[in-house]
Amino acid sequence: MFSGGVLVNLRRNSFAVALVFRLALPGYHYEFPRDHFNHPEFQTEWWYYTGNLHASDGRRFGFELTFFRQGVDRATQPSTIWDVRDIWMAHLALSDIDGRRFFHTQRLNRAGPGLAGADLEQARVWNGNWQTQWNGDTQELRAVAEQFSFDLSLNSEKPPVIHGQNGISQKAEGAGHASHYISLTRLETRGNIELEGKTFSVEGLSWMDHEFFTHQLDPGQVGWDWFSLQLDDGSELMLFQLRRKDGTRDRFSAGTFVDPSGRTTHLTMNDFSLTPGEIWTSPATGGRYPIAWTIRVPRLGFDSQLTTPLPQQELAEKNEASPPYWEGAIRIAGTVKSKPVQGVGYLEMTGYAGKPPLL
Numbered sequence: 001m002f003s004g005g006v007l008v009n010l011r012r013n014s015f016a017v018a019l020v021f022r023l024a025l026p027g028y029h030y031e032f033p034r035d036h037f038n039h040p041e042f043q044t045e046w047w048y049y050t051g052n053l054h055a056s057d058g059r060r061f062g063f064e065l066t067f068f069r070q071g072v073d074r075a076t077q078p079s080t081i082w083d084v085r086d087i088w089m090a091h092l093a094l095s096d097i098d099g100r101r102f103f104h105t106q107r108l109n110r111a112g113p114g115l116a117g118a119d120l121e122q123a124r125v126w127n128g129n130w131q132t133q134w135n136g137d138t139q140e141l142r143a144v145a146e147q148f149s150f151d152l153s154l155n156s157e158k159p160p161v162i163h164g165q166n167g168i169s170q171k172a173e174g175a176g177h178a179s180h181y182i183s184l185t186r187l188e189t190r191g192n193i194e195l196e197g198k199t200f201s202v203e204g205l206s207w208m209d210h211e212f213f214t215h216q217l218d219p220g221q222v223g224w225d226w227f228s229l230q231l232d233d234g235s236e237l238m239l240f241q242l243r244r245k246d247g248t249r250d251r252f253s254a255g256t257f258v259d260p261s262g263r264t265t266h267l268t269m270n271d272f273s274l275t276p277g278e279i280w281t282s283p284a285t286g287g288r289y290p291i292a293w294t295i296r297v298p299r300l301g302f303d304s305q306l307t308t309p310l311p312q313q314e315l316a317e318k319n320e321a322s323p324p325y326w327e328g329a330i331r332i333a334g335t336v337k338s339k340p341v342q343g344v345g346y347l348e349m350t351g352y353a354g355k356p357p358l359l
Helices: 014-020
Strands: 044-055 060-071 086-096 101-110 116-119 124-127 130-135 138-144 148-156 178-195 198-213 221-231 236-244 254-258 264-268 273-276 279-281 288-290 293-297 302-307 325-336 339-350
Touching: 044 148, 044 178, 044 325, 044 339, 060 116, 060 124, 060 130, 060 198, 060 325, 086 116, 086 124, 086 178, 086 325, 148 198, 178 221, 178 236, 178 254, 198 221, 198 339, 221 293, 221 302, 221 325, 236 293, 302 339
Parallel strands: none
Antiparallel strands: 044 060, 044 198, 060 086, 086 101, 116 124, 124 130, 130 138, 138 148, 148 178, 178 198, 221 236, 221 339, 236 254, 254 264, 273 293, 279 288, 293 302, 302 325, 325 339
16 A cells, blocks of 8 residues: 655655665565565555454444654664664554544654664564564554554454565556555454543454555656455455546556455456545645545456545644545445445545655
8 A cells, every 4th residue: 555644755866765775676575474574675664554443332443553664874874773764653543433533643753772663573563652563463453642542453364465466566657666565455353442531342354554665656646546445255455546647547556356265366457447426625634535436346346335434534744744645444335246245444545635745
C-alpha cells in the first residue's frame, strides 16, 4: 500500500540518492522472517496495520497503526547514537464507528538509543510505546494514546502476499520507480480496546502492508486511491489507482486477488474499474473525498458497492511532515459470479486536500 503520511517530503537529487540507496528492481529474493523487518539500504519503508473489529455487544471499531522510516544520511559515518540517519514516524487512529467519532495522533522520532526501529533479532517494529512484537505467525500490537489504547493479537491465516510481478510493484515509468510490496491479507484479531476509561473485548480481521523502496511516484501523478477488501467467502482483494494531473488514471494502477487458499492473481489497470460516488467535504481542509465507490473486476465476476459507516476519517495534522489524507474503515456488498458477497476493508485516498507525499 501507499502512505498518505509518509514522513517528510525531502527535496533531493535523484541521481545522488540512487548512489546511496538501493532501488527496488526486478528479481528481488524474498525471505521470511527477514523481510518483515528493516531494510536500511532502501530510503523509504513502512509497516501499515488496519483492521475492522467488533465488541461482544456489537459495537464496531476500525484502527490504524503505521510505522514509517525515511533514510536521511548514508554518506557519512555516525559519530554518536543521536546522529540522524533515519527519521521514524508513526500514525495511530481509532474509528469509533457506532459512537460516530474519529481519533488520531502521530509521533516523530530518531532511532537514538532505541527510541524507534525495526529489528529482526528482537522480532519487533516500534516507535516509543507503540509496537508490534512478532512470535512466529502471531503479532502482538500495542499502542497508547491520550483518549484510547489497544492491545491486539494478530494471527496470520495465509502466507505473505508479494504484489506486482517479478518481485516489484511498479508505480511509474523507469527502472526503480517501484516498491517491494508485501501484505498479510487475513489476520485473525482478538484483544482489547480501551476508550475513555472503558474496556471493550474485540475481535475481527486486520491487514498488514509492508513496503520498501527508494523511488516510487513521478511528478505527473497527483494522488491515489487504495482499497483493501476482505470478503466473507475467504478471499481478499487489493486495488490501487494512481491519478494523473489531467484527471486520467495512470497505466501503472494495479491490484492483487487472493483466493481462499492463498493463491494470488495479479491485476492490471485494464482488469478493474473504480467509479466514485458520494463526496464528503472535510471541514478541516476542504478536501473533497469520494466515500462511496462501485468496484468491478470482470475477470473475477466481482461487482460491488463500497461505503463507509463513518465519513469523517481524515488524518489532517498541522505540519508539512504529514499531508492530509483519508484512511478509514469501509463495508462492501456485492456479488462474485452472481453469488452475494459481503466484506470489510480499508480505503486510503490522497491528493484530495493538497499535494501528496513522495513527489
